[in-house]
Amino acid sequence: MFKLIGKNSELIISRLKSWRLTDGNGTEGDNLTLTINSDDIDGIPPKGEKYTVYLGEVKRDVFEISQRSIELHPREIKLVLTVAPFSIKDATGYRVRSSTSWDNATLSQIVSDCVVPHGFAYFVHPELQKIEISHLDRIDESTPAFLNRLAKQYDAVAKPVEGKYIFVPIGKQKSATGADIEAITLSLPRDNSTENMNFISLSADLDGRSEFNGVRAFYVSTADGSRLEVKSGSKPFKLLGKDKNNKTEAEQACAAELRKIQRMGRQVTINAPVNPAAFAEGIVILDESFPRAFQGKCSIDSVTLNGSGLQPTRMNIQATLIGE
Template sequence: MFKLMGKNSDVILSRLKSWRLTDGNGTEGDNLTLTINADDIDGIPPKGEKYTVYLGQVKRDVFEISQRSIELLPREIKLVLTVSPFSINDVTGYRERKSFSWDNTTLSQVVSDCVTPHGFAFFVHPGLQKTVIQHVDRTEESTPAFLNRLAKQYDAVAKPVEDKYIFVPIGQQTSATGADIESITLSLPQGNTTENTHFIRLSADLDGRSEFNGVRAFYVSTEDGTRQEIKTGSKPFKLLGKDKNSKVEAEQACATELRKIQRTGRKISINAPVNTAAFAEGLVILDASFPLAFQGKCSIDSVTISGAGLQPTRMSISATLTGE
């Protein structure tokens, strides 16, 4: 059952016609849309109003109203909520474009410097905490834009959840709070047709996985100015086009790209009955009841859950088959 906790949440829930919740790998894609029957009311909740959202007993996140619209026929109110810390006033400058540079530091320190001024605790995955950054520039970028760009460099996801900012590798079984996520498993129902309310639709790209088994990159030695090569994995190698600033940076770039190659398989689109434990930074396992081409472990890229009234109806998952 869909639940809201916040000011006038009982009124909203009693008039709720439909809703759609989207959870993505990143800060910009997380949102909740509510369509509310407004036949005999004139009041509209103000921007910035906060609501804690639950699906059953699973807490999804804390959202704030960011957009509002109203229609006359049918008379209804539509609210779009974005995950906190969206703020109309943005008193800490979370979305302000700023410039800064770091030298000889760690990834954990960069994340800390970016988010602690805005009131966040933060969680950087242990495998990334001590990653050495010899130099990085933030150039006229907002905090979420810069951290999203940095996350892509390390095949990770960076996003706020409540008062914590997380930075974790994509596909890790680590939730946005730093706790382990329980993988969800899907099975085909008997008689998988659209007449069956539990039907599952699947589609998959046939040529998603890279043919590379290794990665190589170059850097210029500060000792003698020569161009040096770094290799990770085995043949055939993928060449990273831009020379790196140092041996350490080249090694890290190769390791990250190889992990991405090994993680990234075919793209899978899933439409299925709702599982309230499906989160964008989690995993979904398609068991042996599926045809062989679909079976395996998938890294969830985004989840959209929709409902009518208070009841969840269907979920859509975009995922990447990891090949495991």
């Protein structure tokens, strides 16, 4: 059951025609679209109005109205809400481009410096907290753009959730509070036909995994200026193109890229009945009811949940098969 808590939420719910909730691995991916029957009413909720969203007893997040549109035939209002704990006017400059630099700073400190001034609490996964970066530049980038770029270097996701900014490795089952996210398990119905409301469709890319088993990178020695190499994993090696500042940074970059190579398996697209606990930071398990080629554990990259009225109908999951 779809629930909405906020100003005039009962009126919105009573006239709700359809909804779509998208949860993605990134700062711009999370949004909620509401289509509302507006027969006999002229009022439109203002931009910036906040609503807490639940699916059943699962709290999805707090969203605020960022876009509005209306239609005459049929009479309806469409609202687009995004996860945004800051004012629609962006008084703190969260989306303003700026430049700064860090020297010998931990990843946790960099995240803190970027998000605390905008009112966020933050959570950096323990695997990443103490990574020390000798030098890092933010050049004419907004806070979300910069952190998204930084997250990609460490095969991580950086995004605001419930007023907290999370920075966690992709596939790690951690919520915004740092608590484990429940893995969901899908089972193929015995009658898996399109006439069955529990029908599941699934497609997979058979050649998604990288052919590399290791990563190598170069850095320049401060002692004599020589160009030195570090490796992680085994042959064949993937070469990281840009030289790193020092040995530690090169080792960290190799470890992050190797983790990404090992994590990335077949790309999977799943269409199934809605599971309220499906989150982009979580895991979906395809159990033994599926043909063997499809079975395994998947890291959820994005999930879109749809509903008609208050009833959830279908979800579409983009995921990566990471193991059995």
